[in-house]
Each structure stands twice: as structure tokens, then as C-alpha cells.
Amino acid sequence: xxxxxxxxxxxxxxxxxxxxxxxxxxxxxxxxxxxxxxxxxxxxxxxxxxxxxxxxxxxxxxxxxxxxxxxxxxxxxxxxxxxxxxxxxxxxxxxxxxxxxxxxxxxxxxxxx
Amino acid sequence: xxxxxxxxxxxxxxxxxxxxxxxxxxxxxxxxxxxxxxxxxxxxxxxxxxxxxxxxxxxxxxxxxxxxxxxxxxxxxxxxxxxxxxxxxxxxxxxxxxxxxxxxxxxxxxxxxxxx
Numbered sequence: 001x002x003x004x005x006x007x008x009x010x011x012x013x014x015x016x017x018x019x020x021x022x023x024x025x026x027x028x029x030x031x032x033x034x035x036x037x038x039x040x041x042x043x044x045x046x047x048x049x050x051x052x053x054x055x056x057x058x059x060x061x062x063x064x065x066x067x068x069x070x071x072x073x074x075x076x077x078x079x080x081x082x083x084x085x086x087x088x089x090x091x092x093x094x095x096x097x098x099x100x101x102x103x104x105x106x107x108x109x110x111x112x113x
Numbered sequence: 114x115x116x117x118x119x120x121x122x123x124x125x126x127x128x129x130x131x132x133x134x135x136x137x138x139x140x141x142x143x144x145x146x147x148x149x150x151x152x153x154x155x156x157x158x159x160x161x162x163x164x165x166x167x168x169x170x171x172x173x174x175x176x177x178x179x180x181x182x183x184x185x186x187x188x189x190x191x192x193x194x195x196x197x198x199x200x201x202x203x204x205x206x207x208x209x210x211x212x213x214x215x216x217x218x219x220x221x222x223x224x225x226x227x228x229x
Contacts, residue, residue: 004155033217033218035220040202040225041222041223042117042119042204042220042221042222042223043156043204043206043220044220045217045218045219045220048217088155088156090155090156090218100146100148100158100161100169100172101146101156101158101218102158103155103156103157104155105153105154105155106153106154106155
């Protein structure tokens with residue numbers, strides 16, 4: 001089965017600093033999703049990447065997909081307290097969404113003022 | 114449309130009781146998914162519907178778990194004879210998908226189950 005490993009597991013960053021979270025797959029990535037979760041709440045969709053080399057940005061968050069490395073990275077520029085939470089990457093198991101998503105364990109991000 | 118709705122938000126039940134959770138997806142979405150999330154883990158895929166057809170159920174955790182989507186709209190997840198190990202957040206997601214492609218998943222806020 002496909003496994004996703006996220007690194008780091010947790011991250012404490014001073015407000016205003018940049019940070020990067022990585023997600024590495026054990027198998028070919030057909031689609032890679034990034035979600036944010038506040039403790040005890042549902043998942044908030046951030047971005048979906050479907051092509052190798054694809055890069056998407058939303059506000060201060062940029063995600064890239066390196067298909068050859070079976071890896072995606074999420075980069076936050078000039079972090080703010082609102083960025084705090086758990087970041088989860090999810091991958092389409094079979095492609096086309098036919099079989100749900102496999103998720104990593106998440107990266108806990110804390111922003112220090 | 115306000116997104117994916119799940120009811121209840123919290124459920125406390127005694128071991129051995131049956132529980133049922135409801136999910137109302139985004140109306141235009143033809144696919145509906147159930148996930149379970151335990152503390153410190155990412156969501157774990159359980160089952161999936163396309164319209165009213167349950168196309169994947171091999172990942173349901175045991176035969177105590179069952180899901181329905183009778184009219185292709187809302188769905189229910191039932192857990193019979195609950196055990197303490199069933200305590201978790203149960204998440205529902207919906208998406209619009211075509212063969213070989215999906216257009217992103219929207220998750221609900223989840224139902225937190227505590228079995229005492």
C-alpha cells in the first residue's frame with residue numbers, strides 16, 4: 001500500500017520566518033493534496049497538484065510536486081499566527097480519486113510571536 | 114450550499130451500543146467518502162460511494178462498520194457494538210469526479226466519537 005511520510009513531524013517557527021514542509025511517497029503520485037487542520041476540526045483544502053513539476057500558490061503558501069522524486073513540498077513565506085495548525089498531505093491511491101486518499105501523519109506547525 | 118455537513122459533532126456512547134453518523138455532501142458532488150482519524154494520525158480511508166453505489170468497502174475496519182447512501186445524497190455510517198478502540202474522529206468528504214480524474218475533496222468538520 002502507498003505510504004506518505006511527512007517531515008518534519010513538528011515545527012516551531014518565529015512569526016515572519018519562512019518554512020518548508022515535505023511529503024514523500026513510497027509509490028508514484030497520481031495526485032497530491034495539501035490540507036490544513038485545526039485541532040479537533042475538519043480538514044481545510046489548500047491545494048491540489050496533479051502534474052509533475054506543477055507549482056501552485058495561494059496567498060503566502062506555495063506547493064510543488066516533484067513526480068520523479070515522488071515528493072511534494074509546501075512552503076510558507078513570512079509566517080503568521082494564522083498559519084498555525086496541522087498540515088496534512090494526501091495522495092490519490094489509484095489515480096482519479098477512485099479509491100480515496102492516503103494521508104501522512106501530519107506536520108504540527110507552531111508560530112511563535 | 115454551505116459545504117459538507119456532519120451530524121452530530123460529538124457523540125459519547127457506552128461500549129456495546131450502536132451509533133449512526135450522518136453526512137450531507139455538497140449537492141453537486143457525486144462522490145462521498147468516509148474516513149477515520151485517531152489522535153496523532155492522518156485520516157484513514159474507510160469507504161467510498163459514487164452516487165448511491167458503494168464502490169469500495171474493503172477498508173471498513175470490521176463487519177461492525179457499515180455505510181449507506183440510499184438516494185445518492187446524504188450518507189450514514191453505522192458502528193454496531195461499539196468498542197473503546199472505536200473512539201476517533203469520523204470525517205466525511207465529498208468530491209466531483211469523472212473516470213480517471215477528480216476535482217478535489219471537501220471535508221466536513223467531523224463527528225468525534227467517544228466510547229466509554
